[in-house]
Amino acid sequence: MSKVTTVGIDLAKNTFVLFGLGPKGHSGWKRKVRRKQLLEQLVRLEPCTVALEACGSSHYWARQIRALGHQVELLPPQHVKGYLRGQKNDYNDAQAIAEASEHGRIRPVPIKEVEQQDDQMLHKLRQGVSKDRVRISNQLRGLLAEYGVIMPQGIAALRRELPLALEDADNGLSERARQLLHRQYQRFLEVEQELAWYDQQVKQRSRQDETCRRLQAIPGVGEVVASLLKGWMGDGRQFRRGRDAGAALGLIPRQNSTGGKDVLLGISKRGDPYVRAQLVHGARAVVARADGKMDRLSRWIQRLKAERGFNKATVALANKLVRIAWVIIARGEHYQPSEQRLAV
Template sequence: MDKITRGVAARVGVDLSKRVIQVQAVDAGGRVLTNRSLGREKFLPWCTQLPPGCMVVMEVSSSAHHWARKLLAMGLDARIVSAHLAAPYRSEGHVGKNDANDAAAICEAASRPHMRFVPVKSIEQQSLLCVHRLREGVKADRTACINRIRGLLLEFGIAVATGVRALQTTLHDILEDAGNELNGLARMTLQRAHAQWRELDEHLAWCDARLAAHAADSADVQRAADLMGVGPITASAAVATVGDFKQFDSDAQFGAWLGLVPRQRSSGGKSNLGTITKRGDAYLRTLLVQGAKSVVNTAHTRTDPISRWALALKERSGWQKAVVALANKNARILWAVMTREQRFDRHHVSTKAAGAIQPSHGADPTAAAMG
């Protein structure tokens, strides 16, 4: 008989894997009721003996959202915690990592009153993110294919100008040119590589069409795409990744969640800020930074407040810092427009009281984001 029957479980820590799931259940006083491994097919039946509303916590993993949705449907309080937040509670530290200790650490981390949890994604959110993941993979394969063609041509002394368009316009002529060193086998190989390139272009176009259809049907995506440096792709990724922006208490918290704030090593009353933390969703953060690059590079052509701010920061602190700062500003603006359901106004001017001492994050999230 499972020890869990000898007490009422109040909290369960779950360490997920492909075939075996480790669980630790504790009662309201923190006494361990059981710590055991279960097969995947036995996990949900085991959870049926948990009392309604029991907190079941898992680490972020590829199947965490799937299990969380199943547990929520059973009336349990399913939650997901980031691995880096649970790791410090492992009793044996980094030298004692195993499934049992990981489940115990997750269970202990969930008991902290200020622990931050990852919102459970819906099937629709994950389905849309599938398109984004496929698109990124196709882009990487397409770049590899193009570089492969260039490398094969260089083996025969044929150099093509930099850029995808240059290779597209000259590859057919190169394959038809009988004056170069390419023999029949080499030409057939390059034709195969060119066919793969065209196929990858078709896959990329399919992904773009799916994302465009989502943007056309979603008011949230359209609202997010109004921002400077946030196009339809980034807007779609933000809506699919975050879901409800109101889960964040402030614009600054959202920027910190994306890993766009400085890393702190402060002590003794002395602030020491380093590079950005790079926590959170790397894909969404990358899209925001890439969009910020284009805005900073063209800031001299516009006169709106954000462009003037970015241009002044670029001249004062350098191009790279200006790009990251603008990405963080865009994240904070994104939080403001999505939580207040307002359209972005690039000519917005903050209405802070003259001479007032402002707190570090701004009293008004919208003013702090758009100022």
């Protein structure tokens, strides 16, 4: 096998394509291997750079390949797309990945360790259970409305009012409808118990993790948001400064500028939408309670609310909170409200 300096791998479920580049970017070789043959193929190579797209199973393979002594880079797929030449196939995809790595202008995605993936799995499963609860509650409320029984909005109201509606003999519900609604309500209660278990796991994890405890000192950051930020950001070293973290999470304006004329639109909404949404929810709670307070952060929020409105002030605060979180995670500092280290 000829000397290679960079190997691009197009990942799949069972079949992988490798494209090797030699010194000075000259094309080396290409291979198609089965899943069980991938590590056997790479162990024969001298230590080099192995590039993969950041996609499903990529963090697992990155850890396995790194253990062989290679330098591994995970590249964002949307940026690799620009290096694709010719028609799309596995070989051209692998070549594009290798050339994107050789170019060196794409910031790689940090490789997640097993513990970080465990934390993210916990939040993804919790998010799925939470969606199930909302779906079932909306379904129950809609089915009851078909019989003229109107339930107030909110989970707590449904939990309180639905058993009363099932016991009310004068509301027009048939016996069959009561039986069906009762079964679905029992399922709703089971989902609530499952969600409570996940909430307890998140809180327990946040209490045990020292970084999460420091993050919870930030206004608007509780146990859930702290755990989400820690899982999303990792050690924070992939960002040079806090502003880069805010940009990666999509909390900066989207540009459509040309000819020297700057045009700023709404936020870019890049990155993880669930992390961004939870952070905005936390910021909204802080903005809603800022009136009448005289500390520096509250005065900044009050001025921004008066100039730009509630929603823009909320997003601006969320961006500021991400930048503060980066300082706490990447530099190991503590939040000090007296000094108000808001700009990073």
